[in-house]
Amino acid sequence: MQLAIVADTHLPRGKRLLPQACVQRLRAADLILHAGDLSTVDVLRMFEALGPPVAAVHGNVDAPELRALLPATRIVEADGARIAMVHDAGPAKGRLARMRRRFPDADAVVFGHSHVPLHEERDGFHIFNPGSPTERRRARAHTMGEAVVQDGRATFSLIELAP
Secondary structure, eight states, rough: EEEEEEOOOOOSTTTTTOOHHHHHHHHSSEEEEEEEOOHHHHHHHHTTTTSEEEEOOHHHHHHHHHHHOOSSEEEEEETEEEEEEEEEOOOOOTHHHHHHHHHHTTTEEEEOSOOOOEEEEETTTTEEEEEOOOTTTTTSSSSEEEEEEETEEEEEEEEEEOO
């Protein structure tokens, strides 16, 4: 199972669009995970119109109407893997252990908020931040993530995108 993972898209804003390479990967996925800060219900509908199902959580800048539709956290089951989703995973110090305690039944946690891509793993438990395909802030590039899930195991990769 192929997952396309994004966060912090912050659309619409000016003439900003998702990079075409991001759109292609989203369309090709079996499931899209969005870790918050879509901004509006219309943006959620745009992601849903790409084709694959969308699992999302709300972020700190999302409109009240969108926050009413999306949970703050969720667990997604993908080919036997349990992937928790949350927008803000808190301070960097102790994050992996803190997420393990918060989601003890999950194999991984996907999160956003910082716009800085991150992948850490310990004892088979992963935390993954895909960065942002539209607003890199302190990151060196626009990014998104992908995961291949097979027989309950997820393999995460970070994808750098041309703006």
